[in-house]
Amino acid sequence: MLRSRFTTLFLLVLLSTSPLLALxxxxxxxxxxxxxxxxxxxxxxVELAADPAEKATVVCFLxxxxxxxxxYGPKLNEMQAAYxxxxxxxxxxxxxxxxxxxxxxEYVKRYEISFPMAxxxxxxxxxxxEAVRTPEVFVLDQQLTVRxxxxxxxxxxxxxxxxxxxxxxLKNALDQLLAGKPIEVTxxxxxxxxxxxxxxxxxxxxxxxxxxxxxxxHRHCVECHRTGEIAPFSLTDYDEVRxxxxxxxxxxxDGRMPPWHASPKYGHYANARFMSEKDKEILREWVAGGxxxxxxxxxxxxxxxxxxxxxxQVPEVVYEMRKRPFVVPKEGxxxxxxxxxxxxxxxxxxxxxxxxxxxxRSVVHHAIVFIRPPDGADFRGIGWLxxxxxxxxxxxxxxxxxxxxxxxxxxxxxxxxxxxxxxEEDISKVGLMFGKDEEITHEVFTLIxxxxxxxxxxxxxxxxxxxxxxxxxxxxxxxxIAPHMHLRGKSFRLFTKQDKKKEILLDVPNYDFxxxxxxxxxxxxxxDKVDGLEFTVKFDNSKENPFNPDPNEYVTWGxxxxxxxxxxxxxxxxxxxxxxxKKTQPEKKLSKAEQQKKQAEEQKKRDAELKQKKEEQxxxxxxxxxxxxxxRVDLEEVPLATQRYGRIRDRNDDGVIQRDxx
Numbered sequence: 001m002l003r004s005r006f007t008t009l010f011l012l013v014l015l016s017t018s019p020l021l022a023l024x025x026x027x028x029x030x031x032x033x034x035x036x037x038x039x040x041x042x043x044x045x046v047e048l049a050a051d052p053a054e055k056a057t058v059v060c061f062l063x064x065x066x067x068x069x070x071x072y073g074p075k076l077n078e079m080q081a082a083y084x085x086x087x088x089x090x091x092x093x094x095x096x097x098x099x100x101x102x103x104x105x106e107y108v109k110r111y112e113i114s115f116p117m118a119x120x121x122x123x124x125x126x127x128x129x130e131a132v133r134t135p136e137v138f139v140l141d142q143q144l145t146v147r148x149x150x151x152x153x154x155x156x157x158x159x160x161x162x163x164x165x166x167x168x169x170l171k172n173a174l175d176q177l178l179a180g181k182p183i184e185v186t187x188x189x190x191x192x193x194x195x196x197x198x199x200x201x202x203x204x205x206x207x208x209x210x211x212x213x214x215x216x217x218h219r220h221c222v223e224c225h226r227t228g229e230i231a232p233f234s235l236t237d238y239d240e241v242r243x244x245x246x247x248x249x250x251x252x253x254d255g256r257m258p259p260w261h262a263s264p265k266y267g268h269y270a271n272a273r274f275m276s277e278k279d280k281e282i283l284r285e286w287v288a289g290g291x292x293x294x295x296x297x298x299x300x301x302x303x304x305x306x307x308x309x310x311x312x313q314v315p316e317v318v319y320e321m322r323k324r325p326f327v328v329p330k331e332g333x334x335x336x337x338x339x340x341x342x343x344x345x346x347x348x349x350x351x352x353x354x355x356x357x358x359x360x361r362s363v364v365h366h367a368i369v370f371i372r373p374p375d376g377a378d379f380r381g382i383g384w385l386x387x388x389x390x391x392x393x394x395x396x397x398x399x400x401x402x403x404x405x406x407x408x409x410x411x412x413x414x415x416x417x418x419x420x421x422x423x424e425e426d427i428s429k430v431g432l433m434f435g436k437d438e439e440i441t442h443e444v445f446t447l448i449x450x451x452x453x454x455x456x457x458x459x460x461x462x463x464x465x466x467x468x469x470x471x472x473x474x475x476x477x478x479x480x481i482a483p484h485m486h487l488r489g490k491s492f493r494l495f496t497k498q499d500k501k502k503e504i505l506l507d508v509p510n511y512d513f514x515x516x517x518x519x520x521x522x523x524x525x526x527x528d529k530v531d532g533l534e535f536t537v538k539f540d541n542s543k544e545n546p547f548n549p550d551p552n553e554y555v556t557w558g559x560x561x562x563x564x565x566x567x568x569x570x571x572x573x574x575x576x577x578x579x580x581x582k583k584t585q586p587e588k589k590l591s592k593a594e595q596q597k598k599q600a601e602e603q604k605k606r607d608a609e610l611k612q613k614k615e616e617q618x619x620x621x622x623x624x625x626x627x628x629x630x631x632r633v634d635l636e637e638v639p640l641a642t643q644r645y646g647r648i649r650d651r652n653d654d655g656v657i658q659r660d661x662x
Contacts, residue, residue: 334416401440
């Protein structure tokens with residue numbers, strides 16, 4: 001569940017390649033004078049002189065905090081080592097006003113950059129090359145003519161990390177140049193952050209950072225964009241904000257920040273994130289008007305955030321996933337890791353608040369803690385306890401509501417790690433708050449709606465799959481909804497069904513796998529009069545889907561992100577008093593013979609129900625797949641998902657499914 005091949009979640013979605021701002025350029029640098037001398041992070045000077053001895057020079061524009069620049073730093077290292085003996089020189093250049101020389105030094109140290117890394121004050125070299133983003137590379141020949149400019153390759157894009165590189169743009173350009181051949185692709189669009197240029201704009205606005213802009217950022221951004229949080233850079237400091245202004249505006253205009261994907265037309269959600277048009281216009285006018293600082297007396301104080309634990313109090317108990325750190329490699333794909341913890345509960349516990357605290361936010365894509373009850377325990381739902389997703393705030397359950405953890409249960413950590421360009425370590429943990437048994441009026445548990453038998457055909461751009469919750473508990477209330485698909489997920493729409501009428505409760509028109517939102521209702525919704533919860537998800541398996549691993553494949557259910565899921569999780573609360581009433585009803589005492597007779601009758605009834613259910617399933621299977629009514633179905637006519645998860649087996653290997661084999 002929640003499988004991802006993303007190298008970052010929060011980090012990469014901040015980036016884009018859309019031509020939003022006027023500074024976006026595509027023409028190659030034509031100035032014959034591309035020479036420069038710059039100070040390096042190592043305390044030396046790097047020079048690009050006329051008529052260099054090297055056969056080729058690669059000038060790489062990089063940023064200390066830009067997520068893609070971090071990911072590509074180690075890759076450029078490898079290329080520098082591979083091409084050094086072939087007469088190719090690599091030079092790194094940092095032109096961001098928000099990156100100090102100390103920031104550049106830290107970048108070099110953390111990502112073990114082996115080529116010279118220079119600081120370009122006042123972005124003079126970036127202006128010479130007409131560089132736009134980080135990372136962006138320029139290949140120069142011995143006459144300092146730009147022969148290629150653009151991206152390094154296509155492995156890392158905003159919001160996606162491919163398992164394999166399929167287009168080696170920089171490598172191809174170098175190989176063709178060194179071989180004396182024409183370079184087939186001379187320019188590509190770079191992906192990443194805008195270079196934080198020092199702008200000499202005339203001040204044309206009365207809006208200032210202190211009086212208006214800081215307040216907007218405090219309301220919408222600094223929850224994550226501050227020191228120690230998940231965002232890759234801070235938006236609490238004036239100089240930082242000026243350097244990130246273009247990237248900040250781009251992500252806001254694209255609707256990627258603040259992160260929220262539900263349509264405001266349906267439902268009311270406590271954790272909704274929306275930036276008003278008025279606040280957006282403040283940022284637009286301030287950036288366009290020269291970004292003045294203003295009077296410090298107008299600067300509001302930073303909001304107060306609880307560091308670490310977001311629960312209203314420090315948790316009563318804390319459990320680490322394990323004692324020694326898990327080591328996350330600097331690159332590649334890390335399969336899900338599972339860690340089982342025994343909390344040693346000797347009696348049932350009622351959890352009123354729970355939070356996963358990642359040990360290393362830079363590599364923890366998400367984490368889920370499940371309850372594994374002992375055999376035979378009185379237990380409801382799928383075992384979900386709590387989860388961590390970047391940007392998600394954790395709240396206590398409503399008063400009187402709690403999850404039951406039976407005595408003897410284990411806690412299972414499901415950890416998904418995403419490499420970020422350097423070797424990292426993590427020990428995540430979970431903190432729990434408990435309520436008293438007599439104070440708990442509602443038991444909270446998680447239900448699911450699910451379809452596992454779909455098969456998405458190649459190139460389908462709008463393929464629908466529908467599912468529903470099989471049973472809604474009586475007198476229950478709905479607290480939250482969490483839809484889940486993978487890379488081909490396109491949209492999600494949830495309906496409530498009542499008296500044969502369907503109404504939209506939640507609409508997610510542009511589903512984004514990067515953000516595993518849990519849509520928390522503003523107030524619990526009674527399900528007493530709701531006959532059903534049904535949803536429809538849509539998948540985009542076309543080449544127009546930039547996240548699509550392979551549009552030529554048939555796609556079925558599976559854990560990996562190149563497979564798909566169609567699930568919705570529903571947090572519900574059911575009153576305990578109804579269960580108690582059932583238990584307190586007096587029962588007539590039976591003799592031993594009467595008890596045996598009753599048990600036999602109940603078993604006979606269960607057997608009959610099971611037999612009828614099996615017959616119904618067999619009839620449904622043949623009605624669906626036996627098109628000519630001959631009582632047999634060719635195996636190749638059955639979708640792979642049905643074969644895998646419907647337990648369909650060709651027992652005698654004759655290529656045909658018959659009734660007795662079901």
